[in-house]
Amino acid sequence: MIPWQRGDAPFPPVSKALRSPNGLLCAGGNHSPERIVDAYAHGIFPWFSEGDPILWWSPDPRMVLFPEELRVSRSLRKASTRGPYEVRCDTAFREVMEACAEPRANQSGTWIVPEMVAAYTALHERGLAHSVEAWREGELVGGLYGVALGKVFFGESMFARATDASKVALVHLVERLRGRDYRLIDCQQATPHLASLGAREIPRAAFAQVLRESIQYPPSGESWRS
Numbered sequence: 001m002i003p004w005q006r007g008d009a010p011f012p013p014v015s016k017a018l019r020s021p022n023g024l025l026c027a028g029g030n031h032s033p034e035r036i037v038d039a040y041a042h043g044i045f046p047w048f049s050e051g052d053p054i055l056w057w058s059p060d061p062r063m064v065l066f067p068e069e070l071r072v073s074r075s076l077r078k079a080s081t082r083g084p085y086e087v088r089c090d091t092a093f094r095e096v097m098e099a100c101a102e103p104r105a106n107q108s109g110t111w112i113v114p115e116m117v118a119a120y121t122a123l124h125e126r127g128l129a130h131s132v133e134a135w136r137e138g139e140l141v142g143g144l145y146g147v148a149l150g151k152v153f154f155g156e157s158m159f160a161r162a163t164d165a166s167k168v169a170l171v172h173l174v175e176r177l178r179g180r181d182y183r184l185i186d187c188q189q190a191t192p193h194l195a196s197l198g199a200r201e202i203p204r205a206a207f208a209q210v211l212r213e214s215i216q217y218p219p220s221g222e223s224w225r226s
Helices: 033-041 074-082 093-100 114-125 165-179 192-196 204-214
Strands: 024-028 055-057 062-065 086-089 129-136 139-149 152-160 184-188 200-202
Touching: 033 114, 033 139, 062 204, 074 165, 086 165, 093 114, 093 129, 093 139, 093 152, 114 129, 114 139, 129 165, 139 165, 152 165, 152 204, 165 184, 184 204
Parallel strands: 152 184
Antiparallel strands: 024 055, 062 184, 062 200, 086 129, 129 139, 139 152
16 A cells, blocks of 8 residues: 655655565655656656556665767767757747657656646746757757656656657757766666666665755756757
């Protein structure tokens, strides 16, 4: 059994998360921008399907990408520097979220429900959530979004409608974060796709330590618009 949260009640310690399903910590509460920021600061993220209660997770191990460990193939480097894409930041945040929410092969639904779009858009308006977008001939064809707190970027989702479009956005994101001395990108859960780009799993305790060293609580964020 997992605890049921009410309102803005403090989250349980992440050490109380279930082993199966890996990382399920608690349910309920709300998904206000403040609540989501508090969750990230404690190594917790929301993930649930439409019609379900809000579920909060903190898996062990945790998939992360250290910016200096990004693995870029020759073809991806070429696409990033001389390819057909123009990369922009924070010019189409809601559109990126809605594209990430579109049905995908072998998936029956999405966790990016309208309530979550509204919550993360509110974070974006506060300068805490950001999108990195790949455009081709004036059309949005790929991108990603996430939340930046302190020196950690919490990646949420990415999409591609053209070859390597989301990967090009990721390369741009990493270059941006390197220039600002970010410690890591939280990828949440392991996938072969992320592993191929250099992401790896670390123990939850090690992830929590990085958060303690890197998270700040800025009164307001900043736009990445470009």
